[in-house]
Amino acid sequence: MDALAALLTGPRAQGAFLLRSVFDPPWAIRIEDRAPLTVLTTVRGDGWIVPAGGPPVPLRVGDLAIVRGPEPYTVADRPETAPQVVIHPGQVSTTPAGERMCEKLDRGVRTWGTARDASTVLLSGTYQLHGEVSGRLLRALPPVLRLSAEEWSSPLVGLLEAEIGRDEPGQEAVLDRLLDLLLISALRCWFSRDAGGHAPAWYRAHADAVVGRALGLLHSDPARAWTVHELAAEAGVSRAALARRFTDLVGEPPMAYLTHWRLAQAADLLAEPDATLTAVARRVGYGSGFALSAAFKRVRGLSPQQFREQAGAAAG
Numbered sequence: 395m396d397a398l399a400a401l402l403t404g405p406r407a408q409g410a411f412l413l414r415s416v417f418d419p420p421w422a423i424r425i426e427d428r429a430p431l432t433v434l435t436t437v438r439g440d441g442w443i444v445p446a447g448g449p450p451v452p453l454r455v456g457d458l459a460i461v462r463g464p465e466p467y468t469v470a471d472r473p474e475t476a477p478q479v480v481i482h483p484g485q486v487s488t489t490p491a492g493e494r495m496c497e498k499l500d501r502g503v504r505t506w507g508t509a510r511d512a513s514t515v516l517l518s519g520t521y522q523l524h525g526e527v528s529g530r531l532l533r534a535l536p537p538v539l540r541l542s543a544e545e546w547s548s549p550l551v552g553l554l555e556a557e558i559g560r561d562e563p564g565q566e567a568v569l570d571r572l573l574d575l576l577l578i579s580a581l582r583c584w585f586s587r588d589a590g591g592h593a594p595a596w597y598r599a600h601a602d603a604v605v606g607r608a609l610g611l612l613h614s615d616p617a618r619a620w621t622v623h624e625l626a627a628e629a630g631v632s633r634a635a636l637a638r639r640f641t642d643l644v645g646e647p648p649m650a651y652l653t654h655w656r657l658a659q660a661a662d663l664l665a666e667p668d669a670t671l672t673a674v675a676r677r678v679g680y681g682s683g684f685a686l687s688a689a690f691k692r693v694r695g696l697s698p699q700q701f702r703e704q705a706g707a708a709a710g
Contacts, residue, residue, distance in 0.1 A: 412518070415506055419513065420472065433576060436514070442471070458540070467537075608626075671699075
């Protein structure tokens with residue numbers, strides 16, 4: 395398993411908020427929902443994404459953008475258009491003055507805006523993820539990641555557009571999986587395109603024959619009692635060679651990387667309300683809940699219980 399696949403295998407969309415927005419200019423929507431990740435693409439008309447900090451980002455027909463939260467941003471026909479609608483946590487929409495707009499702008503199943511035949515049609519999918527595994531990926535992304543229609547295209551957009559307005563049994567699961575596939579496809583394109591620039595070290599290191607092999611082993615079986623010697627033997631190099639090469643390319647030694655990866659997985663599992671500390675410990679390679687708790691507190695600065703309480707408060 396490669397590094398990107400490992401990061402995307404854990405958290406998946408579960409009841410993601412998907413919407414077709416239809417507006418005629420001038421229009422502007424202020425997004426303050428604090429969602430960690432939103433995917434946006436235009437199928438008719440053009441727009442702009444105006445982040446809280448940084449320059450406006452154009453969004454043309456066929457472009458796709460991934461916006462990393464929880465900072466607010468605006469989506470509009472022009473960067474200077476004043477917001478007419480504000481989206482709050484829970485996908486509650488109001489005017490800037492606080493008047494509720496959800497019912498007034500309802501245009502049918504997962505369709506929202508001024509008119510169904512409006513000149514601008516925007517598809518959006520919002521993840522409500524707070525797992526730490528996804529956090530590791532989110533920290534590798536810019537605030538707004540844009541792929542132009544010229545450098546990226548996918549039949550998934552057309553399929554998502556066709557499915558988003560349907561109201562059939564199991565439709566939420568269909569849309570969740572389509573959103574996952576769209577996100578993975580876009581991220582794979584961006585990471586590959588940007589491998590020599592802003593892509594994280596763990597992604598660039600995947601291209602190395604030795605370190606890429608070691609990363610794949612660690613991600614595929616993090617619960618195994620790995621040593622540098624065993625990992626080097628699997629990768630076909632000496633212990634010293636692997637340690638030096640891994641540290642140079644990834645930025646930390648193999649065992650430190652494994653610890654951080656195990657604890658990232660543990661943090662994601664701790665978000666599940668029925669997961670016990672002992673069960674989580676065994677799944678990520680610690681012999682007991684006490685051992686996991688000690689490592690968690692040493693590296694994260696708080697106990698698993700404190701982390702679980704903080705995560706629950708943030709999700710709520």
